[in-house]
Amino acid sequence: MNKELEHQFVTNLERHQNIAHKICRIYTNNQDAHNDLFQEITIQLWKAYPKFRSEAKFSTWMYRVALNTAITLYRKKKRSIPTQDFDTVDFKIKAEEYDDETEQQLKVMYAAIQELNDIEKALVFLYLEDKNYRDISETLGITEVNARVKMNRVKTKLKNILNP
Amino acid sequence: MDGLDLLKKDWKKRESSLPHLSYNQIYQMLWKRSSSIVKWIFVISIIEFLFWALITVFMADHEYWEEMERIHLKEFTVATYVINYGITFFFIFCFYKNYRKISSTDNAAQLMKNILRTRKTVKYYIGYILISTALVALIYTYFMMDYHISSTTVEDIEKYSFTPLQWLMFAVIMIGGLAVFLGLIWLFYRVIYGILLRRLNNNYKELKKLEV
Numbered sequence: 001m002n003k004e005l006e007h008q009f010v011t012n013l014e015r016h017q018n019i020a021h022k023i024c025r026i027y028t029n030n031q032d033a034h035n036d037l038f039q040e041i042t043i044q045l046w047k048a049y050p051k052f053r054s055e056a057k058f059s060t061w062m063y064r065v066a067l068n069t070a071i072t073l074y075r076k077k078k079r080s081i082p083t084q085d086f087d088t089v090d091f092k093i094k095a096e097e098y099d100d101e102t103e104q105q106l107k108v109m110y111a112a113i114q115e116l117n118d119i120e121k122a123l124v125f126l127y128l129e130d131k132n133y134r135d136i137s138e139t140l141g142i143t144e145v146n147a148r149v150k151m152n153r154v155k156t157k158l159k160n161i162l163n164p
Numbered sequence: 165m166d167g168l169d170l171l172k173k174d175w176k177k178r179e180s181s182l183p184h185l186s187y188n189q190i191y192q193m194l195w196k197r198s199s200s201i202v203k204w205i206f207v208i209s210i211i212e213f214l215f216w217a218l219i220t221v222f223m224a225d226h227e228y229w230e231e232m233e234r235i236h237l238k239e240f241t242v243a244t245y246v247i248n249y250g251i252t253f254f255f256i257f258c259f260y261k262n263y264r265k266i267s268s269t270d271n272a273a274q275l276m277k278n279i280l281r282t283r284k285t286v287k288y289y290i291g292y293i294l295i296s297t298a299l300v301a302l303i304y305t306y307f308m309m310d311y312h313i314s315s316t317t318v319e320d321i322e323k324y325s326f327t328p329l330q331w332l333m334f335a336v337i338m339i340g341g342l343a344v345f346l347g348l349i350w351l352f353y354r355v356i357y358g359i360l361l362r363r364l365n366n367n368y369k370e371l372k373k374l375e376v
Contacts, residue, residue, distance in 0.1 A: 010191050017190070021182040022175075038185075040200065042193040048268045065268045068275050071367055073200040073268060102170065109171050118363070119370045122272070127168065128175040141273025146374050155168055162167050 009049050012058045013042065019059060020066050026125050027070045029114055037074055044069045064139055067125070071118045105162065112161040120154045127151060202266055202279060204360065209259060209286045216293050217252055220245065235311040237304065244300055255289040276368040283361060290353055294346045305338055 013020075020041045024034040045065050052061050113124055119140070126136045137147040224245075232238045262282040268275065 006191070006194065010187055010194070013190055014185070014187050017185060018179055018182055022179075025182075034183075039193050039196055040198060042190060043196060043198045044200065044268050046194045047198070051267070051269055061269065064271070068268045068270075068272055069200070071272055072276055072279065072364060073202060075199050075201050075204065105167070106170065106174050109167055117370060118367050124168070128172050130172075139271060140371060141271030141275075142371060142375055149374055158167055 005049070009046060013045060013062075016059050016062055019062050022129070023066050023070050023125060026113065026121050027118070033076070037070060040074045041066045041069045044073060063126075063129075063131075067122055067139060071122055108162060109158065112158050115161070116154065116157070119150070120157070123147070123151050123154050124158075201360070201364065205279065205283055206263060208356070208360070209283070212286055212290065213252065213256055213259075216289075217249070220248065235307055237307055240303070240307075244296075248296065251292060252289070255285060255292070259285040259289075273368070273371050276364060276371070279364060280361070280368060283357075287353070287357070290350075294350060298342055298346055301342055302339075 020038055021034075023041065024037045028034045028037050045062060048065050052058070113121065116124065122140060123136065126139060131139070133144045133147050133151075136151070137144045140147065142150075224241075229238065229241075232241045259282060262278065262285055266275065266278045266282060270278065
């Protein structure tokens with residue numbers, strides 16, 4: 001691969017790296033795992049990049065490859081993962097305009113998302129990213145109806161966790 | 165406010181707290197080694213193909229061929245080798261074709277399907293190996309017995325030939341031993357598959373659940 005292509009790719013990825021970081025945030029619960037997954041996403045994006053150029057938007061393409069990496073391609077390294085890390089690392093920013101109750105609720109929500117399975121996490125992620133059901137169904141390769149039904153189930157599941 | 169909507173609002177706010185890697189940090193990552201499951205599957209599959217293809221070569225030394233000639237099975241053995249290698253190449257061809265189809269730019273379901281299909285090719289190959297080994301082993305046993313009987317001289321036939329009960333016991337031991345041996349290999353494979361593909365299988369099922 002030539003230098004021009006490398007430069008183009010790294011510039012694009014640097015600009016859109018938030019997408020990958022957000023996926024890492026959903027799928028991992030400590031900094032090491034976050035870095036590992038981010039690296040694997042970068043490698044997979046780079047490997048797939050020659051096929052990208054004919055397509056339209058880097059970010060749209062990136063959502064797909066990055067999610068595929070998190071759900072399917074990435075093999076978690078074996079190491080003990082302390083579950084409380086999520087609280088300490090990921091919830092470190094305190095949203096000042098929230099009252100304590102809302103903040104507590106958010107904390108529980110983020111913890112609840114960690115309990116979801118890989119597919120449910122993908123649904124939540126795409127929902128939080130403002131993707132419509134058509135985008136969701138195309139990214140995951142399921143029908144729109146199925147995407148809606150699954151999303152509703154996740155919502156109910158999260159609601160139940162919040163209000164037991 | 166719905167829990168997820170609240171989360172969505174917060175999610176956007178948190179973008180500012182995400183890590184930010186520099187151009188150079190990202191550039192360094194391009195050359196790191198991937199630890200993707202597809203790579204693992206590829207390596208393990210190649211090892212399996214090589215193992216089974218080479219084991220027959222190493223087994224067949226000069227003495228082996230002499231023995232085959234003695235019991236009049238040389239032609240049969242050559243024929244099974246030719247057929248076996250033909251079928252192995254067919255499986256490798258299918259494996260390679262399916263492997264090439266795996267693309268991270270496909271949708272999630274398609275990607276999972278292609279990976280599982282690639283792995284299935286190897287699974288069928290192992291199935292073929294086990295069944296053909298069993299068949300060939302039975303045929304060899306039959307011919308060896310046959311040779312044993314025909315080469316025993318008439319005088320000592322009473323002394324050497326088996327009674328029906330002995331025959332039955334011999335057959336049971338042979339088939340039972342073979343079944344245990346092949347069963348163990350099969351079990352070993354189930355364990356490898358279980359470890360390697362459990363997450364992928366579960367995700368694929370979860371994704372395809374409710375799909376008409």
